[in-house]
Amino acid sequence: MLSTTPRGIARVLGTVTGLLLIGLATPAHAIDLGFRDFQMHGFASQGYTYTSGNNFFGNSQDDGSLEFTELGLNVLGHPWPNLLVAVQGLYRDTGGSDDEGFRLDYANFDLSLPVHDNLTLGIRAGRVKNPFGLYNEARDVIWTRPSVLLPQSIYFDSLALREIELASDGGLLYGRFAFGDHALSAELVASDPRANASGATDFIVGFDSLGARGLEHAPGSLSGRLLLVGRAGYEWREGLVRLFFTAVDFDHDFESSSPTFPSGNAKVFAPLISAQLNLEQWSLTGEYLRIDTERSGFTIGGVPSENTSESYYLQAQYRFAPGWSALARYDALFLNIDDHDGSASARLSGFPRDRFFAKDLTFGLRWEFHEDWLVAAEYHNIDGTAWLSPIDNPGIFDFANPARVREVSDGHWDLFTLMFSYRF
C-alpha cells in the first residue's frame, strides 16, 4: 500500500507530473547549448521504500515511505579542448538521512595535458567528487548505480559520513598511462573535508556514544590538515577487468566551545580494495573496506580509543535481455573487526548484539523500458542494524537507556524498494 496521507499523495502526484512534464518538454537526449560541446543533462528519480521493521529513508514501516527523491541538473563542456567546466546541482530527500534540499553536487574545472601518446596528466579543482571505490563519484544517480541502494556497508547513505565520502572542496591531480589493452590510473585529492556538514562532526567525534546530557550536537568545530583521498587503478580492455585501491586519510582536531565537553583529536584511515569483471552478460563485483579510527581527548574517561571496522560485498549482475538486468548481492558490515557477532560490544554497551553488524542479502531486477526511463525493484533481507540512521530511528544510539535500543530496533528485517527514473 502506498502512503494514503494527503502529503504522501501530493508528493507522488507532484513527482509523477513533474517527470511527465520534463519528459514531454525536453528532447530524448541532452540539450545542446549551442556553444562548442556544451550540454545540459538532467534526471529525476522517485523511490518507494517499505521495511518490515526499522525505518530507512523516512518512516518506511506500515505504508512505506516516499521520501526518496533525487533530482539533478548539470551543465558541462569544453571552452577549450583541454579545459572542462562542469557544474551539477542536486535536490535530494531521503528522510532523516539527508538535509532535504538543493546543493551543489560538483562544480569543477579540469585541465588535462597529454604528455605523451600514452600518458595524460591533469588537474581538477573546485568541488570535486571523491574518487572512492567503484561507485562513489556518481552515486546519487540511479543510472550509474547497479541497484536502487548501493551496498550500505561501504557507501553509507544513512550515516553522517556520507557527506565527507561524497565530495570535497579542493584539488585533484590525476594521471593515466595506457599501453595496448592495459591502462593504469592514479588520482589524489587534497581538500577541505566537509566535516562540519550535517551531523558529520557528531559522527567523527563519536558524540552519540558519549552520552553528553543537555547537548544536541557536539559543541564546536573540526579543523586540521587537508583530507587526502588517493585511488590507483588498473583496467584491461576498457574495463572488462577493473582493479582499484583507494585510501582515505583524515586527521582533525575538535575544538570544543563548551566547558562541559572536552576538545580532542580524531584520525581516520580507510583502505578500500575494489575488483570488477565485466563479461557480455555478467558483471561480478567485490569491494573490501576497513576503517581505522583513533580518537583522543573527548573519549569516555579521556582514554584514547581505537577501532577498526570491516565491510565487504560480493555482487553479480546478469543482463539477460536488452534493457533488463538482475542482481544478487551479499553485503556485510562489522563495526568492530574483532567482534563480528557483536557480543563483546553488546556486553560493554548494553545494546543488542545486532547493533554492531549488518548482513544484507539483496535480489534486484531492473528494466530500462525506454532509453531514458527505468524502473528498478529490490528486496533486502537484513540481519543487523549497524547502518540505520539515528534520525529516522530515534533512540537507537541511546547510551543512557540501552533497554530502549532493543525496543526501537528490529534485528531481523526486510526492506523492499522500488524506483522510477527519467533522464535527458
Place this chain on the structure above:
Amino acid sequence: MRLRSTAGDRLGAVNRGRRLGSLPFGVCCAVLTLWCVGGSAADTSVVPYARSRGIVTSLTRTELRDIFFARQTKWPNGDPIRVFVLPDRHPLHIRFSKEVLEVYPYQLRSTWDRILYSGTGVPPTVVNTPQEVRERAEETPGGIGYAEE
C-alpha cells in the same frame, strides 16, 4: 557521400565485407542471400566517419577508443573533437562498439554516465538516425561519427 575506408586495413575487425570480395561470386551470392533472409546486414562494414577522410582512415583502434570513450578531446591540429553516436540499442551502434572498438556497448554507456554525473568529461552527442550521425559529423567542425558502407 560514401566513405571508402582504408581504415579497415588497420582495423582487422571492420573488413568483414571486403573479405567477401575475394570469394567466388556464387558463394558470395549464396551467403548474401542467406544473410538477407536472416534479416542481417552483416555483409557491410561499419567504419568511423568524418568530413575529412584523411582523419578517420589513419586512426588506430586505440585512438578511436580514446575518442569514443571521451578521453581525447582534441585533434592533432588543435581542433576540438565532437563525437556523434546513435542510441545504445541501435544495431549500428552495437556493431561499431563490438566490431571496431571491440568493446560491449554497455562499457561505453557506463563510462559516459560516470563522467557525466561526476563532472569529469563530456559524453558524445546522441542522435537518432545513421543519416543524422553522418550529417552532424560532416557539418560540425572536428566532428566524427560512424557509418555503414
